[in-house]
Amino acid sequence: xxxxxxxxxxxxxxxxxxxxxxxxxxxxxxxxxxxxxxxxxxxxxxxxxxxxxxxxxxxxxxxxxxxxxxxxxxxxxxxxxxxxxxxxxxxxxxxxxxxxxxxxxxxxxxxxxxxxxxxxxxxxxxxxxxxxxxxxxxxxxxxxxxxxxxxxxxxxxxxxxxxxxxxxxxxxxxxxxxxxxxxxxxxxxxxxxxxxxxxxxxxxxxxxxxxxxxxxxxxxxxxxxxxxxxxxxxxxxxxxxxxxxxxxxxxxxxxxxxxxxxxxxxxxxxxxxxxxxxxxxxxxxxxxxxxxxxxxxxxxxxxxxxxxxxxxxxxxxxxxxxxxxxxxxxxxxxxxxxxxxxxxxxxxxxxxxxxxxxxxxxxxxxxxxxxxxxxxxxxxxxxxxxxxxxxxxxxxxxxxxxxxxxxxxxxxxxxxxxxxxxxxxxxxxxxxxxxxxxxxxxxxxxxxxxxxxxxxxxxxxxxxxxxxxxxxxxxxxxxxxxxxxxxxxxxxxxxxxxxxxxxxxxxxxxxxxxxxxxxxxxxxxxxxxxxxxxxxxxxxxxxxxxxxxxxxxxxxxxxxxxxxxxxxxxxxxxxxxxxxxxxxxxxxxxxxxxxxxxxxxxxxxxxxxxxxxxxxxxxxxxxxxxxxxxxxxxxxxxxxxxxxxxxxxxxxxxxxxxxxxxxxxxxxxxxxxxxxxxxxxxxxxxxxxxxxxxxxxxxxxxxxxxxxxxxxxxxxxxxxxxxxxxxxxxxxxxxxxxxxxxxxxxxxxxxxxxxxxxxxxxxxxxxxxxxxxxxxxxxxxxxxxxxxxxxxxxxxxxxxxxxxxxxxxxxxxxxxxxxxxxxxxxxxxxxxxxxxxxxxxxxxxxxxxxxxxxxxxxxxxxxxxxxxxxxxxxxxxxxxxxxxxxxxxxxxxxxxxxxxxxxxxxxxxxxxxxxxxxxxxxxxx
Numbered sequence: 001x002x003x004x005x006x007x008x009x010x011x012x013x014x015x016x017x018x019x020x021x022x023x024x025x026x027x028x029x030x031x032x033x034x035x036x037x038x039x040x041x042x043x044x045x046x047x048x049x050x051x052x053x054x055x056x057x058x059x060x061x062x063x064x065x066x067x068x069x070x071x072x073x074x075x076x077x078x079x080x081x082x083x084x085x086x087x088x089x090x091x092x093x094x095x096x097x098x099x100x101x102x103x104x105x106x107x108x109x110x111x112x113x114x115x116x117x118x119x120x121x122x123x124x125x126x127x128x129x130x131x132x133x134x135x136x137x138x139x140x141x142x143x144x145x146x147x148x149x150x151x152x153x154x155x156x157x158x159x160x161x162x163x164x165x166x167x168x169x170x171x172x173x174x175x176x177x178x179x180x181x182x183x184x185x186x187x188x189x190x191x192x193x194x195x196x197x198x199x200x201x202x203x204x205x206x207x208x209x210x211x212x213x214x215x216x217x218x219x220x221x222x223x224x225x226x227x228x229x230x231x232x233x234x235x236x237x238x239x240x241x242x243x244x245x246x247x248x249x250x251x252x253x254x255x256x257x258x259x260x261x262x263x264x265x266x267x268x269x270x271x272x273x274x275x276x277x278x279x280x281x282x283x284x285x286x287x288x289x290x291x292x293x294x295x296x297x298x299x300x301x302x303x304x305x306x307x308x309x310x311x312x313x314x315x316x317x318x319x320x321x322x323x324x325x326x327x328x329x330x331x332x333x334x335x336x337x338x339x340x341x342x343x344x345x346x347x348x349x350x351x352x353x354x355x356x357x358x359x360x361x362x363x364x365x366x367x368x369x370x371x372x373x374x375x376x377x378x379x380x381x382x383x384x385x386x387x388x389x390x391x392x393x394x395x396x397x398x399x400x401x402x403x404x405x406x407x408x409x410x411x412x413x414x415x416x417x418x419x420x421x422x423x424x425x426x427x428x429x430x431x432x433x434x435x436x437x438x439x440x441x442x443x444x445x446x447x448x449x450x451x452x453x454x455x456x457x458x459x460x461x462x463x464x465x466x467x468x469x470x471x472x473x474x475x476x477x478x479x480x481x482x483x484x485x486x487x488x489x490x491x492x493x494x495x496x497x498x499x500x501x502x503x504x505x506x507x508x509x510x511x512x513x514x515x516x517x518x519x520x521x522x523x524x525x526x527x528x529x530x531x532x533x534x535x536x537x538x539x540x541x542x543x544x545x546x547x548x549x550x551x552x553x554x555x556x557x558x559x560x561x562x563x564x565x566x567x568x569x570x571x572x573x574x575x576x577x578x579x580x581x582x583x584x585x586x587x588x589x590x591x592x593x594x595x596x597x598x599x600x601x602x603x604x605x606x607x608x609x610x611x612x613x614x615x616x617x618x619x620x621x622x623x624x625x626x627x628x629x630x631x632x633x634x635x636x637x638x639x640x641x642x643x644x645x646x647x648x649x650x651x652x653x654x655x656x657x658x659x660x661x662x663x664x665x666x667x668x669x670x671x672x673x674x675x676x677x678x679x680x681x682x683x684x685x686x687x688x689x690x691x692x693x694x695x696x697x698x699x700x701x702x703x704x705x706x707x708x709x710x711x712x713x714x715x716x717x718x719x720x721x722x723x724x725x726x727x728x729x730x731x732x733x734x735x736x737x738x739x740x741x742x743x744x745x746x747x748x749x750x751x752x753x754x755x756x757x758x759x760x761x762x763x764x765x766x767x768x769x770x771x772x773x774x775x776x777x778x779x780x781x782x783x784x785x786x787x788x789x790x791x792x793x794x795x796x797x798x799x800x801x802x803x804x805x806x807x808x809x810x811x812x813x814x815x816x817x818x819x820x821x822x823x824x825x826x827x828x829x830x831x832x833x834x835x836x837x838x839x840x841x842x843x844x845x846x847x848x849x850x851x852x853x854x855x856x857x858x859x860x861x862x863x864x865x866x867x868x869x870x871x872x873x874x875x876x877x878x879x880x881x882x883x884x885x886x887x888x889x890x891x892x893x894x895x896x897x898x899x900x901x902x903x904x905x906x907x908x909x910x911x912x913x914x915x916x917x918x919x920x921x922x923x924x925x
Contacts, residue, residue, distance in 0.1 A: 025061035032058060056148060105205050108156055112198055115149045116191055117604060123187045124607050143172060160209040161197055164190050167219040174223045186218040211369050214378045267331055267371060267380035274377060282323055283372045289316040290365050297361055300353055310353065313361065314343040331386060332371050338390050339364045342397040360393055440474055443492045444484060454483045541595055548591040549785065549881030555584045556902030596631040599677045602641055603628045606648055606675055613652045620669060621656055626676035632684045636779055639759055643752040647688050647775055655692035655773055683803050689774040695767040697724050707733065725765040729753040757913060760896060762862050786882060790875035790907065793839035797907040799880055799899050804912035806859040808874060826868050828859060835868040836919050842894055865916050882909065894918055
């Protein structure tokens, strides 16, 4: 088949296929590959680049990847632009395109998150120097995943992300060509940036990407290191406009303020300020304030008189100004002050906050982002640009109506895009049909659909095609390059179709929007919010779980209420109660499953932590992850992250030895840290194990005596390892010889213990000196419902978590011994365990009088200790819903909450760790 026939076949597939199955994808793959291999000069180079992406995507669909079907459909649509001659004169309805874009964005967000995780895994695998096979597989996967992600970004016109991954691809190719290792740090920077970009898109599909210049600089610099003659960073081009980049002679056509400044001075900061450790914290906090102000700003555009929106933006800039002034950062202080003054005018008057004022605030936000980059060691903005913005904002603060006047920037933008150099050309241009194409570009720029740079590139490309004898409309070039979407083009064409004079267009650019346009804009913003999944607030999920818990209680009350009456003969009622019980259990399991997530994302973050901390400590450490797919309550995952970070940092800094020390004792210079998760009974066990030096029992004991944690005359040889090791959880305890920026202050392990105990969990330590250490964290599957044993003491009932119970039994007289006065002990399988009545420990919590039955002992364990709790009766075992105690209940470490039993009674939940601490039991030997 000829090139034209193959192209016609692809266009036909785009026109008739709403979905693409595997068979159709295989046919599309053949046509696209034939078109690429034909080398036909009539096929534009940029179109051939899209065909490469089409082949890759069709291959994925043909191999059974259902998610890629919509991406393939979108790629096919881009091929129709050049074939539909009358598409600009007869635009189709944009609503269908918008709906398709929404679906495609939702699919992209889901696929991109997975792709970033796969890319990160491949990047980290590159640091496996002893296994060439792993490195080769990781390199192939990395190239494939980045290429696919770059193509999908291009489909959705995410050109900044496309440019970043294009640079990453170039870096990989340069490194492989030079026969050198692929640099990891620049790729990690790209991953971090794109994750931030995806987070913004998930909230608002029209969000602008975060600052990316520093990422491109890192990628370009890495290319320079690995290549003898790399292209300057300024010449690197995103894939979507790679073939359309203007030549040096064309670059002079850029709008004046976008052209490079000659002898321009950049804003810089002193070395003392750049080295101030509080500056990064300030930047992080200030960026959060700016994000909040931007959200308020968009809400303010919908309601110009919203005093709450103005106040939120004002507070953000006021806070930034105060902290920047304290740190002596004058450029940020001055800019924040003038914006604060401007906003104060609207707080103290009835003036309307227009889109022109919003533009000033947004421009100030962008300027601050560039100043933040300079504070963090990056390149600052031009000083003249900052000064001009401050002066303009100050002028508008004096006269808010001045923001509605036509500014020099608006005039230059529109005139430059229309090819007009003098104001006298305005009338002639408005009468010249040849200028309408450039007017289309001016419309798209004024509406924010593209930048002046992108317009200049497209005009240069159009001129180059015209010199080759190919006539293409500007709209066709823009869509072909992926600069704007078909929907954006159709809207601009409708505006252009009204033949608005150029002067009116300038007025429209700065004219405050009407209420109708604001409503339309608000509605479009709502439509632009995409999500890969349906997001439900944790508060709603918690409410659902609570209500299901109430249902469980009510169902148990109904069942127990019928047991007290003679209803066994009513078969229909018995069947209905059984059905109610089954439905209730199913509903309970379903509601709990909504909050169940895996450890995958939490464990994946540890790869980066191990890499960064090990690099700083000068050690070589490999992290192995096991059981990342283990599911647990989302609340548990959120709360376990900080303890894990502390444990991992300690394992690297204190546990694993430096390479030279490991070699001296006959160990592999590269240490290993194993992070694992597994289900064990009704709990989750997370273990962190290293093959380092282990815990020094004698050193810990000596330090504990020094701090008064162990009596000086105590013989530590009689204490168990567990009792000694638990000393490291005491506040301020540290055996480190020196404090580093990683660890050594004695606060991390205390945080670990408190956080884990707050989740009703426990942590145990196993270690052999010289061979390594293992920390085991045992947590409940959920923080809302627990498996428990119900016991009675007198008339009061208590709930004991089964997680802490070892066994229950009735002692014989021969097993019980009186030692040290009234403190009895019980012989349990040859070990003497202290025995205490539960109601004595819980004195003051409920009525302790009532019928006393034969004593039953419940052996509980925690913190390396065991104790037997004496109760009058074991009622049974059941799942109970945890209820928080009210504010009137006095705090006590022996009680962790309450529960409503099936008969309607309220029972207190016993905190075993608190009970063990209260009894001051002797540690189990």
